Amino acid sequence: METSDRLIRALQWVWVGFAFFLVGGIIIWIVHLIRTSWSLDDTLSASIGISLVAIPIFLVFMGVVFYVFWGVAVHGRER
Amino acid sequence: MVEIDDLHERTLLAPIAHTGRGFYWAVAGLSLLILWGVLAYLVQFSEGLGVTGLHQPVSWGFYVTNFVFFIGISHAGTLISAILRLSKAEWRRPITRMAEVITVMVLFIGAGQILIDLGRPDRLMNVIRYGRYQSPLLWDATSISAYMTASLTYLYLPMIPDIAILRDRLGKRKLLYSVLALGWTGTEHQQRVLNRAIAIMAVLVIPIAISVHSVVSFVFSMTLQPMWHSTIFGPYFVVGAIFSGIAALIVAMILFRKAYGLQDYLKPIHFRYLGQLLLIMALLWFYFTFAEYLTGYYGAEPEEMKVFWAKFTGPFWPFFWGMVLCNFIIPISCLVSLSRHTIGKVLAASLSVVVGMWLERFIIVVPTLSFPRLPFPQGIYSPTWVEWGETAGSFGIFALFYLLFTKFFPIISIWEIREGREGVKEVEERLISYLPGEIEEKT
Numbered sequence: 001m002e003t004s005d006r007l008i009r010a011l012q013w014v015w016v017g018f019a020f021f022l023v024g025g026i027i028i029w030i031v032h033l034i035r036t037s038w039s040l041d042d043t044l045s046a047s048i049g050i051s052l053v054a055i056p057i058f059l060v061f062m063g064v065v066f067y068v069f070w071g072v073a074v075h076g077r078e079r
Numbered sequence: 080m081v082e083i084d085d086l087h088e089r090t091l092l093a094p095i096a097h098t099g100r101g102f103y104w105a106v107a108g109l110s111l112l113i114l115w116g117v118l119a120y121l122v123q124f125s126e127g128l129g130v131t132g133l134h135q136p137v138s139w140g141f142y143v144t145n146f147v148f149f150i151g152i153s154h155a156g157t158l159i160s161a162i163l164r165l166s167k168a169e170w171r172r173p174i175t176r177m178a179e180v181i182t183v184m185v186l187f188i189g190a191g192q193i194l195i196d197l198g199r200p201d202r203l204m205n206v207i208r209y210g211r212y213q214s215p216l217l218w219d220a221t222s223i224s225a226y227m228t229a230s231l232t233y234l235y236l237p238m239i240p241d242i243a244i245l246r247d248r249l250g251k252r253k254l255l256y257s258v259l260a261l262g263w264t265g266t267e268h269q270q271r272v273l274n275r276a277i278a279i280m281a282v283l284v285i286p287i288a289i290s291v292h293s294v295v296s297f298v299f300s301m302t303l304q305p306m307w308h309s310t311i312f313g314p315y316f317v318v319g320a321i322f323s324g325i326a327a328l329i330v331a332m333i334l335f336r337k338a339y340g341l342q343d344y345l346k347p348i349h350f351r352y353l354g355q356l357l358l359i360m361a362l363l364w365f366y367f368t369f370a371e372y373l374t375g376y377y378g379a380e381p382e383e384m385k386v387f388w389a390k391f392t393g394p395f396w397p398f399f400w401g402m403v404l405c406n407f408i409i410p411i412s413c414l415v416s417l418s419r420h421t422i423g424k425v426l427a428a429s430l431s432v433v434v435g436m437w438l439e440r441f442i443i444v445v446p447t448l449s450f451p452r453l454p455f456p457q458g459i460y461s462p463t464w465v466e467w468g469e470t471a472g473s474f475g476i477f478a479l480f481y482l483l484f485t486k487f488f489p490i491i492s493i494w495e496i497r498e499g500r501e502g503v504k505e506v507e508e509r510l511i512s513y514l515p516g517e518i519e520e521k522t
Contacts (some may be wrong), residue, residue: 004254007254008254008257008258011254011258012258012262015259022228023228026224026228029207030221033210033211033212033217036208036209036210037211037212042211042213043212046211046213047212049212050218050221051212057225057283057287058225058228060279060283061225061228061229061232064232064276064279064280065232067276068236068239068261068272068273068276069261071268071269071271071272071273071276072239072261072262072263072269072272072273073262
């Protein structure tokens with residue numbers, strides 16, 4: 001593999017890592033809000049109810065991004 | 080076929096490969112608007128929100144109006160593009176990319192309005208650290224984050240094959256395009272993966288887009304304020320959002336058609352179809368507006384009636400009747416017959432709707448705050464140059480970023496046009512499958 005190819009491959013991992021960082025950060029934030037409402041005894045049900053919808057949606061985004069990255073950039077190139 | 084494809088590629092890559100004088104003039108003009116916005120923000124940042132027209136009881140003015148307006152425009156893209164893609168509307172092919180770009184750009188600008196409205200942007204950290212999910216404001220923050228993520232993904236995925244073309248053909252920004260193309264070579268496996276991912280995102284993005292504008296409306300309707308506390312605010316906002324989104328998309332299409340010579344791709348038939356959609360949305364918007372105001376009028380609750388008459392005949396009458404003129408009377412007169420001068424009529428209607436929908440957002444936000452239910456003093460909102468500057472700057476940033484996007488990526492999807500040309504037979508077969516088969520003669 002040439003140096004430029006290695007660089008491109010590395011940057012692609014950074015690119016997908018950034019997407020994970022972004023979506024992962026939002027999920028961690030939502031979990032933090034649940035924890036805060038738990039510790040303050042502040043209508044925990046609302047936080048859990050909303051996060052039960054929100055977190056799976058963000059997980060699906062992560063799944064789609066990784067599926068494309070793996071299918072196109074990693075697996076697709078090897079075929 | 081190869082020659083035709085090559086010609087298409089060259090036409091669609093031309094705006095990226097060559098930059099004309101018009102581009103620099105446009106950038107200069109938009110930069111002036113942005114400069115005005117930056118200056119206004121700096122003054123507001125150093126002096127505080129006192130330099131704006133915001134006061135008690137009208138604490139939301141242009142910024143929140145812009146927020147609702149821009150988030151509404153964002154429905155152009157993803158919702159229209161996703162619906163057309165899922166319903167296999169073949170005429171969508173030159174339109175989807177333009178629509179998806181609008182969505183991503185305006186979402187960032189819309190969310191930015193809240194930062195401006197805060198006055199102290201550092202207080203955003205309080206939302207992150209101490210946010211409470213009982214507040215519809217936080218529902219907004221969560222749903223807009225989801226919509227931004229979905230829209231970015233939904234914009235990026237269909238761009239991958241085009242970025243690969245740029246990587247192979249353009250001869251500049253090679254590293255950028257190589258990274259973003261993810262090693263795309265167009266193998267069967269890669270195409271299968273990408274088509275599946277686009278289909279998943281198209282399905283996912285529709286409920287998210289609807290939820291976003293419903294949640295934006297909840298910020299108002301969950302309060303007991305006169306003319307905000309309404310059960311139809313969710314669908315009313317969604318209808319208005321799709322309405323303004325289609326109008327913004329048409330304006331963008333006509334501008335780029337002219338600027339980049341895309342007459343061969345964006346044909347009168349596209350504008351006729353979108354014009355018909357706009358006409359339907361105008362009627363739907365009028366129905367919701369009528370239902371909303373009739374219910375308030377018939378109830379005749381004193382606090383509601385104060386706001387009602389302030390809009391109809393009071394200090395807000397020019398905005399209210401301006402909204403009716405721009406959102407209903409002008410579009411209906413322009414769009415009722417599109418057999419001649421299609422593009423001119425559709426453009427006039429769309430520009431009118433963009434203005435009218437901004438007025439609609441203003442007429443929802445401000446009059447209610449001017450006549451609060453609680454015994455606060457009443458007050459009329461009058462924006463200062465700071466709010467005008469921020470608004471001009473926001474529109475300038477949107478237009479500039481959109482323009483810059485077209486200098487990096489094709490504004491019309493090359494591979495989808497190619498796929499459409501190659502798939503004519505498949506479309507024909509699909510059409511035949513919709514129709515009844517040959518009738519066997521019964522004996």
